[in-house]
Amino acid sequence: MSSDAYDAILTCRAVRHFTETPISDDDLQRILQAGRWAGSAKNVQPWHFVVVRNRARLNQLAECGRYASHLRGAALAVVLVTSPGRWVDFDAGRAAQNMMVAAWLLGIGSCIASLHDEDRARGLLGVPGDLQTHIAISFGYPLEDAPQTIEDLPREQVLAHIGRQPLERLVHWEAW
């Protein structure tokens, strides 16, 4: 792996506040290709990507999640539409991470939004009832000196942890 890719993985953090700069079609293509090339269980590729750039629709999408207001200011969102299945969320996570890291390498920040009101999101986007809309991802250029808040709350109040657990706490050698 190139050191650029490794650095991108280690520095890619959630960005919830964006400038008004649009994302070019070329950059969007790169992001979507990175998602498309994610591996999935049995290579089923159980996903579609709905790109939302329309501001009114982004605002409506933000209403579908409890912590989804960052969608309002995004240059665009990619909604992951998946078929139900045992491995699908794992697969979709791989596609999401590919897109987010590819974007980060272009200087574009991103953040996941859980869509708690899935029916509303499905209706808003015209997604068939047998498919899932659990996750949207905001993309945009990071706003400098942005507040470190989530829904106007201090991050510490919403998140289980800030930063990452040390390896010593996570890694078990040979067995638990």
Ligand SMILES: Cc1cc2nc3c(=O)[nH]c(=O)nc-3n(C[C@H](O)[C@H](O)[C@H](O)COP(=O)(O)O)c2cc1C
């Ligand atoms: C499955 C999943 C759902 C998430 N849902 C939301 C969300 O609804 N709103 C939000 O602001 N961030 C959401 N996030 C982003 C996490 O809060 C973020 O990945 C975590 O706090 C680490 O952020 P950091 O990389 O900036 O440290 C979600 C992340 C994942 C993996």
